[in-house]
Structures are given as structure tokens and as C-alpha cells.
Amino acid sequence: MSLDDRKLDVLRAIVQDYVSTQEPVGSKALVERHHLRVSPATIRNDMAVLEDEGYIRQPHTSAGRVPTDRGYRLFVDKLSRIKPLSPAERRAIERFLVGAVDLDDVVHRTVRLLAQLTRQVAVVQFPSLSRSSVRHLELVPVSTTRIMLVMIADTGRVEQRLVEMPDPVPEADVLRLRTAINEKLGGERLVDTPPLVQDLVEETDSGLRRAMSTLASVLLETLVERTEERIALAGTANLTRGGILDFQGSLRPILEALEEEVVLLKLIGSAEQDITATRVLIGDENEIEHLRATSVVSTGYGPGSTVVGGMGVLGPTRMDYPGTIATVSAVARYVGEILAQN
Amino acid sequence: MSLDDRKLDVLRAIVQDYVSTQEPVGSKALVERHHLRVSPATIRNDMAVLEDEGYIRQPHTSAGRVPTDRGYRLFVDKLSRIKPLSPAERRAIERFLVGAVDLDDVVHRTVRLLAQLTRQVAVVQFPSLSRSSVRHLELVPVSTTRIMLVMIADTGRVEQRLVEMPDPVPEADVLRLRTAINEKLGGERLVDTPPLVQDLVEETDSGLRRAMSTLASVLLETLVERTEERIALAGTANLTRGGILDFQGSLRPILEALEEEVVLLKLIGSAEQDITATRVLIGDENEIEHLRATSVVSTGYGPGSTVVGGMGVLGPTRMDYPGTIATVSAVARYVGEILAQN
DNA sequence: GACTGGCACTCACAAACGCCGAGTGCCAGC
């Protein structure tokens, strides 16, 4: 049985009312607050159907209705238009992000901004190494047998690693090594580097071979294996808004999940995301057990149209989806522009 | 009126019982659980005195007694011996910290370890720049007018900053600048560098003067003004143990305070701390309004006997002080050793 | 003077109860 227009209107109204009042909404209140031109009894019939179809449910007999995860899903997909941002919000975004001094700062400001605007928990992934390319590699002799390897990515991210060399390496050789490495790897995308690193060792003359191969193994680790993905988090205090009414009684599992970087990465990890798309995960659509009571709105971001990381917010399933989606994608767009300006 | 030995025993017993049961403790239960060789009535008299003196209080008439912040303070100062760590805990610490690959890793492992062992919120300050010294400064030409300034501290911490030069700087000059900078600043403690940076500009010949002075201003910023202090946090989920019984009903203010790095730094900031001392802040001794319902156990850490940062845990005033103090100082000691090995 | 047993008193907490009203489902009629 498909739902006619009025039933969809009813669902939309229920979602909107419930999101703003946080209380089960009844048939009478609905006709009053929305100008549905029918009587409560009619609405009740519609609601019965919507309930059969699994879009809404009653917390208990003789209570109003509450949207189910499925109901929110339909609402998000079909029944809502993305809210345009208010001028105040636009200004807030600009003010907040202008004046960031470096990459870390951009990320930290962004995550706070998101948390503040959406009044939810915000998560921002640092620009991923694996998706960026090498701008420069530097070797800094620290002692005769120790070299600090510093990699600078085009996103501005810097990784460093101390390398213990098998033999003392004179300064002149360090320069040669550096030149060779930069010529080979400079400008390359990190994902493409492993074979190049191999070549590098093979192309090195025997005098430097040992040193280069030591460096190479650390390079591989730094560039690929340890593409450690950092995450910034803000707004956890927002979880306590609305009492513990949301989240079926316990913040515990949510706080726990939020401490697992791996979990967060999975959530907002932007692996196969189109940069223009904003993804919404509602309640039990979420793969992470502990976060079944929450919804996540996330998107990828990056300079131009390449995605270098993800960001998003997490909150109760009962959230203002249109507003949140608008905010998340606007912020991502601004951050992308900032990254593009380098 | 001073408290005789038995009254102190009573206070100690009350603290211990309350910490483990989390329930107001009455006179009868007290004589049963501890072999005080007197009757409940006697204990009641003692308790009345302890209450007059402000060490304990009754949540309501006809309830047992609960320690006050003042009571905990006396307990910590006079009535408890630091618990030796269990072998299991020692092993846990070693296992956890061995195998850290770099400084960030050490800090992250440490904070998780602390949270896990104490079952509280743990906070670790990254080794502070201001307390460390310059191991090496590197200039990396990124384009003709852009130079990446990388500073490596002796704690292994790395700071980088992109500098926009007023004029193109040829590679050879970059080398000269680098050499000059390193000769002047290498090995110096960061706090001592500002006057040296001044000298540096003055000693530079006129051809490079402009470039050097640009670098100098950024250097000053990086080395001193922006001695940005990072912080790692873990175990926030532990706040929810014991219901919201602790923390007088709301996690909100605590979560908020924990998001303010500045606040955390103030808490565990190790400014004038002796490395061997472990500091305990109980309840309202805490300067931060929002954390009046919590206690903080903190200490400084660093290689050898210099303090390069602070670490600590935060929990309900009703916490196991002897155990927590022991854990925090043990972990700090281990971390210090690791840093010393560099 | 220090300790104890006894006793009356207090009060939080839990269970039981009744009431109210929002909200429902169903049905007969338009």
C-alpha cells in the first residue's frame, strides 16, 4: 500500500513536531499546529496506516506517535528540503575560520564551529595522508647516525620520524640522499609512492645503498602503513542536552564509542564519498552497535573536488536533519576553499 | 578541640567504606566492618564531633555520614598510606608503554593507560615546548618565496610553520640562513631564545637581513608566543560509572570543562611542580567553578628530573585516593624513563 | 570521665492508591 500525499504530510508534521518538542505528538495537536484541513479522527486513521508501515510508533498505548528510524529515513529522503543557512550562520562560519594559522588550527576551529552551530557532537578527520601528495621530504641530521625524516604533504600536514642509521652518514651524503628522494617522490600522491620507493633503493649507487634502504623502510612505514588518521572531536557536552531522554538512558556506550578513533573514522571516513554528497545514517542503520541510538550526518571535504578527509556530527536520532545537513555541507565547503587557497 | 586517635580511625573508616560502597555509612555498619572495639553509640558520639569539625556530614537527618571535602583532605594528608601497585598493574604499565613509536604515541598510550588503570578521566599534557630546548631548526624551501620552518625539540616534539618571504631566496642563501640560525639557537632552552633571535637579525649581513628578520618574527611566534600546549584526554566514559550519583546530577559542566584545553592545562599544568610531588585537589579546592564536584590527582613528568609536562586524572571526590595517587605517580615515572631514553 | 544500652524520634524511600486527561480505536452517519 502506498502512501498518499496527506499521509506523507502527516509524517512530515510528526517529525517536525517531535523534533522540536521532544514529546510524542497526538492527532489533535497535529491538526492545530499544521493547517491540515481534516479532522483529528482522519489523522488518526492515517497514523494507524503509518504505524502499520513502520514509519511511526507509539511509546505506549494512549500516547502520541513518535517517528521510527524508518520514518526519519523517509523524511530525510523525500519529505524535507535542505534549509538555507541564515546570514548569521554564514557570518559565524567565516568569522570562525578566517585567521586560522595552520592546518591543525583549521581543523580545531572547524570542529568547534560545527559543534557550536549544530549543537551536537562534531567530528573532523585531519586531512588524510593517503589522499594527499608529497610536497617535500627533508632529512635533518640529528647526530651522525640519526636522521630526522620530515615529510610535508600538500595539505600542509607534516609527519616526522627519527631514523637510526646503520652507519654514520656524512653531511654531504645526507644532501645527496635528500635530493634523490625528493626528485623521485616530490609531487607524487602518497598512495603511488611504494613502488617508487623500491626504485629509489635500486637506483642508488652502492656506497649509499645501505643508508637508502634503511630510509626506504621507514619511508614506507611513514607514508603508507602508518597513515595514522587523526581525529578532532568537540561538543560532547551537547550529548547531555535534553536530559538523558535521548539515548535510551545511558551516555556510556556513546562516550566509549567516541573515544575509539577507529570507530569515528569508520563513521565519517570518507573512503568512497563524492565530495558533494552528504551522508545521513539514522539510528540502527549505523553499523556501530553502541551508536544505534544516534544519527550521523557526514560529508567529505577537500581542496577543489578531491576528498582528503571527512567531517560530520553525531546526535540523537531526533535531530533537525535539514538544518544539520545544511550546516555540515556548508562548513565542509568553506573548509575546502581554505585548503584550496593553501 | 583536637581529634584523638579513635576519631581519626572513624574518619578513615568512613572514607574507606563510602568510597567503596558509595552509600552513607552509619554507626552500626562501621563497628561491624572495622574492628573498632567500641559500641555504635560511642561511634555516634565521635561522629557528632567529626561533623561539628566539618569532616563529615549527613545528606539528611537519619542517614549515615558522608565525608566532606575537608574530610577527604585530612584523609589524604594524614590518614592514608600510598598503596603499592600490584604486580599486575606494573606489568600493565610496562606492556602498555613499551613499543611506542614516537612522542605522540607515547602520550596517547599513556593517557589511555591512566584512564584504564584508574577508571577515571585521564589527562596528559604533551611535553611542553617552553620547557624543552632546540635540537635542530630546519628551513625547507617550498617555492622561491616560501619556506617551511621546522623546529625539532629535544623531547622529540616537532613544530612547523610556513613562512611567506618578502623576496625570492636562492637555495644557497637558505643554507646560510639555516646554518646561522642553528649555530645561534641549537641546544638552547626555548625560554632563552628570544634575545638570541634578536642578536641573530643584527648579526646578519645586509644582503640577508630582510629575509632573516622575516624568519625571526615567525621564529619568535613559534618558539614563544605560540607555545601552544596540546593535551590528550581519555576515559570520559568513566564519568558515567556510578550513575549520575556523583557530580550532583549533571555531567554537563564537567564535559564542558574538559573541552577547554586552557582549563585542563591550568589543572595539570606543571608550572612550579616538583617532579616527585603528586598534587591532589579535592572538590571545592578546585579553582575551576565547573569542577567543584570533582577531584584531580596530578603530577609532573619528564626525562630525569626536569618537568616537561603534567599528567593526571579527574574523578568524583569520592575516589580511591591512595590507589589513584600511586598509579599516577608510577605512570609518570615510567614515562619519564622512556623520555630519558629518547 | 569514658563507654554503653535503651528509647523515642526523624525522615528518605518504596509501595499502594486514585484520579486526571491526553490520546486512541471503532463505529455509525453524513
Place this chain on the structure above:
DNA sequence: GCTGGCACTCGGCGTTTGTGAGTGCCAGTC
């Protein structure tokens, strides 16, 4: 297909009542 009417359900709330842990005080004993 919509509506008004009606009987019914049940969660929430305020009241009442009982229970028991715990207290303060006092008179008596060592």
C-alpha cells in the same frame, strides 16, 4: 472518504501509608 461521538486505556502525578536505617539523648555502669 471524512467526521463526530464515545468508550476505553494507561502513563504520570500527587497523596497516603508503612518500614527501617540511622540518629540524638539520657541515665546507668565501669
